[in-house]
Amino acid sequence: MTKRIKISELPEFDAAEYLSSDEDVAAYLTTILEENDAALLAAALGDIARSRGMTQVAKDSGITREALYKALRPGSEPRFDTVSRVCAALGVRLVAQPTHAAAA
Numbered sequence: 001m002t003k004r005i006k007i008s009e010l011p012e013f014d015a016a017e018y019l020s021s022d023e024d025v026a027a028y029l030t031t032i033l034e035e036n037d038a039a040l041l042a043a044a045l046g047d048i049a050r051s052r053g054m055t056q057v058a059k060d061s062g063i064t065r066e067a068l069y070k071a072l073r074p075g076s077e078p079r080f081d082t083v084s085r086v087c088a089a090l091g092v093r094l095v096a097q098p099t100h101a102a103a104a
Contacts (some may be wrong), residue, residue, distance in 0.1 A: 007044070010056070014047075015044070015047040016047045016048070016050040017034065017051070019048055019051040022091065022092075023052050025048050025051075025090065025092060028047075028093060028095075029044060029048070029092060034063070034085050038077045039074065041076055042071065042073070042074070042075075042076045042077065042078050043072065043076075044075060045078075045086050045090070046072030046074070046093075048090055049068065049072060049086065049089075049090065054068060054069065057089045057090065059090075060087060060089035061085040061088065061089035072086070087100060095097065
């Protein structure tokens with residue numbers, strides 16, 4: 001007989017635990033950006049900041065730790081300036097690509 005597991009007994013998933021390399025961070029951000037959701041991007045940046053140490057990211061970005069937590073919480077919609085400063089502090093940059101192939 002198999003044991004049934006209740007959903008409430010499962011541990012919460014924390015992406016920050018799996019973002020150990022620059023390549024992991026870049027892949028995660030690329031996937032998130034494809035969703036075109038500002039709130040999801042803010043939450044993802046929060047995951048990455050927690051994986052790197054929120055205090056250090058706050059210091060490197062010039063944003064107070066409390067403001068950083070507020071700006072990067074799930075459901076928030078931070079200003080582009082905040083996203084840009086956090087990305088710089090994390091050592092990543094956002095890159096634009098065409099959405100369709102150009103006609104030759």
